Amino acid sequence: MGTVRQSKPTSNVIQFRQLRSRPQRPRKGPRIIAAILLGTLLGAAAWYGAPDWTQIGEIALLPASPNEPSGQVSRTFTICGTGRHTNCVIDGDTFRLNGTKIRISDIDTPEIHPSRCAREEQLGQAAKQRLLGLLNAGPFELRAPGQDRDRYGRDLREAFRNGASLGDQLIREGLARRWDGHRRSWCE
Numbered sequence: 001m002g003t004v005r006q007s008k009p010t011s012n013v014i015q016f017r018q019l020r021s022r023p024q025r026p027r028k029g030p031r032i033i034a035a036i037l038l039g040t041l042l043g044a045a046a047w048y049g050a051p052d053w054t055q056i057g058e059i060a061l062l063p064a065s066p067n068e069p070s071g072q073v074s075r076t077f078t079i080c081g082t083g084r085h086t087n088c089v090i091d092g093d094t095f096r097l098n099g100t101k102i103r104i105s106d107i108d109t110p111e112i113h114p115s116r117c118a119r120e121e122q123l124g125q126a127a128k129q130r131l132l133g134l135l136n137a138g139p140f141e142l143r144a145p146g147q148d149r150d151r152y153g154r155d156l157r158e159a160f161r162n163g164a165s166l167g168d169q170l171i172r173e174g175l176a177r178r179w180d181g182h183r184r185s186w187c188e
Contacts, residue, residue, distance in 0.1 A: 071141060072139035072140070072141055073097065073139060073140055073141065073142060074138065074139040074140075075087040075097065075098075075135075076136060077089055077095065077132055077135045077136050078132075079128065079132060080095075080096060085099065086098060086099050089128055089131050089132045089135065090128075091109060091111070091112050091113065091124060091127070091128050091131075092107075092109025092110065092112075092124055092126075092127025092128050092130070092131050092170065092175060092176060093107050093108065093109040093127070093131070093167075093170075093176065094154065095131065095135060097142075100155055101153070101154045101155065102142070102154060102155045102156075102157050103150055103152075103154040103155070103156055103157070104131075104157065104158065104159055104166065104167050105145050105147075105150075105156035105157060105158055105179065106145070106158050106165065106167045106168075106178065106179055107167035107170055107171060107176040107177065107178065107179050108176060108177055108178075108179045108180075108183065108184075109123075109124060109127040109128075109131075109170065109175060109176045110123040110124035110127060110175075110186040111124055111186070112124035112125060112128065116185065116186070116187050117186075117187035119186060119187055120185075120186040120187055123174075123175060123186055124186075126175055127170060127175040127176060130170060130173065130175055131166075131170065134159075134161075134166045134169060134170075135159075135166075137161070138161065139161070140159050140160060140161040140166065141159070141160050141161075142157040142158070142159055142160075143157060143158045143160065144156065144157055144158075145157075145158060
């Protein structure tokens with residue numbers, strides 16, 4: 001049998017030295033991410049859904065009887081969409097005032113979210129624009145009917161300017177009908 005030769009160590013061998021271990025510090029990354037997310041969520045909630053606290057006292061207490069005046073409300077309204085939803089029109093019979101969703105209780109207007117036909121969509125958009133114009137036309141008052149809220153959590157109110165119902169105005173213009181407690185089709 002042959003003899004085994006011992007080879008010399010080659011020069012490409014790397015020697016490692018042992019590093020001293022440091023005590024582990026608690027990770028800050030998850031805490032920072034959680035703080036950023038929480039701040040973003042709170043900021044978004046304040047921007048999109050919080051009432052305008054400088055004006056909240058003017059409608060905080062609405063009367064329980066339609067015969068009691070509630071005081072004049074005057075704001076500049078926009079169409080609800082992206083951005084703050086403080087004072088804006090949602091559709092032909094629903095709007096936000098100081099962040100509170102209010103449904104005009106004595107009328108029914110065509111649906112736009114979603115509409116059931118092209119005619120309903122067209123009338124619904126026209127009713128929404130007309131309500132925007134009526135609300136921006138000057139001070140108006142809100143009166144609470146017998147029921148304070150609907151099943152969707154909206155405040156039920158009737159809107160008046162100089163004693164005339166804004167809902168009646170929409171009815172006269174063919175953009176609404178008297179609310180009888182039941183939805184009916186606008187597609188006929």
